[in-house]
Amino acid sequence: MTTRADSMQTTGPATVQTELPTADALRERARAALRAVGAHAELDAPGRPGLPSGSPITGDVLFTVPETSATQAEAAIAAASEAFTTWRVTPAPVRGALVARLGELLTEHNADVADLVTIEAGKITSEALGEVQEMIDICQFAVGLSRQLYGRTIASERPGHRLMETWHPLGVVGVITAFNFPVAVWAWNTAVALVCGDTVVWKPSELTPLTALACQALLERAAADVGAPREVGRLLQGGREIGEALVDDPRIALVSATGSVRMGQQVGPRVAQRFGKVLLELGGNNAAVVTPSADLDLAVRGIVFAAAGTAGQRCTSLRRVIAHRSVADTLVDRITTAYRSLPVGDPSAESTLVGPLIHARSYRDMVGALEQARSDGGEIIGGERVSPGPEYDESAYYVTPAVVRMPAQTAIVHAETFAPILYVLTYDSLDEAIAMNNAVPQGLSSAIFTTDMREAERFMAADGSDCGIANVNIGTSGAEIGGAFGGEKQTGGGRESGSDSWKAYMRRATNTVNYSSDLPLAQGVQFG
Known part of the structure; x- marks a missing residue:
């Protein structure tokens, strides 16, 4: 990730911080950050029906967040699927304008989103800010990518023919993220998927619902600002059942899931059974x-x-x-x-x-x-x-x-x-x-x-x-968004972020164009 290694100083006496903020102070900070980004969520007191939102800083439950019902999940997937039919034919540079605006809003509200990351995931401030910067970086990368979704021309063995590859939007991308990078991994997937012409349905970790509300609000604001369909990005808040809805729904063309090896062992076969695609980012040792x-x-x-x-x-x-x-x-x-x-x-x-x-x-x-x-x-x-x-x-x-x-x-x-x-x-x-x-x-x-x-x-x-x-001569963490991120073996084989990771979010077509007046067959086959 892009958090700088120089934030980890190794000199000075050993110390333990002596004061923690109160739960009420954390609640007020969270409400202020959500107001700032334009998230108008109904946050109930702890103990009410819904999804508990807590903070590892004090161990307290701060709020109860509305949980997505099965009916609401179905409607969100249907809306994303319908939006795909128009988003896929929107010119890629126009799609890039949405991601560019999202990056601008993240830059404007970096401190607000970072504070929510600190509250919910327990990251120190510099690392939380680094995670938001990574979101901004991937937006910039994806905007450039929107004008570089290159295919290739291939030499044909037949005279008067052109052989080529083209890349097309894949469909609805289901994104399942973990608590430890509650916003950056969503941005990796969403920024690239959107410029590739896909729509996104996101199930964040149950441990970080507030950061998800903030990101969703910023995406919806970006869509409104550039005139993009609101339904290109949907949010589902909940537990295992919501994740299973994404995994099993045939309208979800790609499931990008970050989590444990055990989770990946369940997700991979279930998506494969319906011939969907997976992008798995699992454990590391x-x-x-x-x-x-x-x-x-x-x-x-x-x-x-x-x-x-x-x-x-x-x-x-x-x-x-x-x-x-x-x-x-x-x-x-x-x-x-x-x-x-x-x-x-x-x-x-x-x-x-x-x-x-x-x-x-x-x-x-x-x-x-x-x-x-x-x-x-x-x-x-x-x-x-x-x-x-x-x-x-x-x-x-x-x-x-x-x-x-x-x-x-x-x-x-x-x-x-x-x-x-x-x-x-x-x-x-x-x-x-x-x-x-x-x-x-x-x-x-x-x-x-x-x-x-x-x-x-x-x-x-x-x-x-x-x-x-x-x-x-550098540690194992601190990857830059320009390179493909992911691993082998039980890590799942997926690649996200930079390089040519965008190809996971698109489908490839091989095209042959005959511009001659003859019909020669491949491999010199004679027929009739």
């Missing part, structure tokens, strides 16, 4: 190889941000360090020293660098993983639950990042735990390090820290890292 020649100052900085940023709750978070035996001890000492300096607490506070875990289950998963690692022979530093202040609510979960020296890659190391746990393993040869990098079921992001050109090139080669992202 990302590693960084640290070689003897590595610049350790650079490596520590990259490792600490990638492992502790977003409290370890990114799909690209660094889970494993594979360090050469000669540098492992020094590296661990420096990482643990840096970890002790990371302020933990209210993500809204300017000095905070590590916010809360999203909920109790995340904390239980972290505790369980650390207990298993200890039983497997791991040596654990950190990983404690901490109190951010005297008004601390037991429903909020703040932890210190953990470093775990492991004797081997056991089953728990192969599992993705969505928490700030960094396993450290050692290697003797580069072949061994690459094998360890590739040994896990997931294949999203990877990195190597080295000043040896041969090591760097080998890591990126066909027999190197098997991940969709392979970096050199």
Whole structure:
């Protein structure tokens, strides 16, 4: 993601923020942000029927948000399907004008949307602003793309014939997003899908309904401003049943789903059964190889941000360090020293660098993983639950990042735990390090820290890292929108954002034009 690594400072004394905002203060901030973006949502008090909207900052439920009914979901899908019939024949540069306006509104309201991200997802302010900037960036990318949906001309074997490929809008795109990037992933899909001529139906995470209301309001404002159909983007708020409606509906041409491997294992076969298309962004168990020649100052900085940023709750978070035996001890000492300096607490506070875990289950998963690692022979530093202040609510979960020296890659190391746990393993040869990098079921992001050109090139080669992202001298998180984002194996194989990822949102047609007066057949076939 585009959040800058330089926001993760690693100097200064270890601190814990001592005051949290009250639930009432968070409610007022959320209402103010929603008013600013023009979202006129009916927010009920906690406990009313509907979808609870909470904040990991305090652990409180802030509001109850209206939940989309099955009837409303059906109507939204039908409206998006109907809108597609006109949107697909709208010239692509005209479609781009909608996305350009959305980018302008996001620029105007970046602080409002970012504050909602902080409130609902617990991201520190700089990371939340970085996520909104990523939305703006992908809008700019997509606007340029609206004039570059290129096909190709192919040499025909028949005289007087032209052979070519053209790309056409695919249909309605169903987008299912996760809590940890509640707005950027929606923008990745929506900005590109809209310029490709598709319409979008979005089911956000149940944990982040307010950010979804804000984004939907801005999209509707953009559509009104440029005269685009309001129905090109629809929002469905709810749980599993709403997601299943998108997965099973034959009018949804493409399901783009971000979440767990288990979710992807259910979504993929169900969409395939009706011959729909899927774009899956699932789990990651990302590693960084640290070689003897590595610049350790650079490596520590990259490792600490990638492992502790977003409290370890990114799909690209660094889970494993594979360090050469000669540098492992020094590296661990420096990482643990840096970890002790990371302020933990209210993500809204300017000095905070590590916010809360999203909920109790995340904390239980972290505790369980650390207990298993200890039983497997791991040596654990950190990983404690901490109190951010005297008004601390037991429903909020703040932890210190953990470093775990492991004797081997056991089953728990192969599992993705969505928490700030960094396993450290050692290697003797580069072949061994690459094998360890590739040994896990997931294949999203990877990195190597080295000043040896041969090591760097080998890591990126066909027999190197098997991940969709392979970096050199930079951490596993912090991808730019210009490149295709996604991974292999249990990560799902999908690609979003830049490069030629737009092709997932379109259908390809091969065209042959005969401009001669003869009818030669392919391969020289003679008939009649």
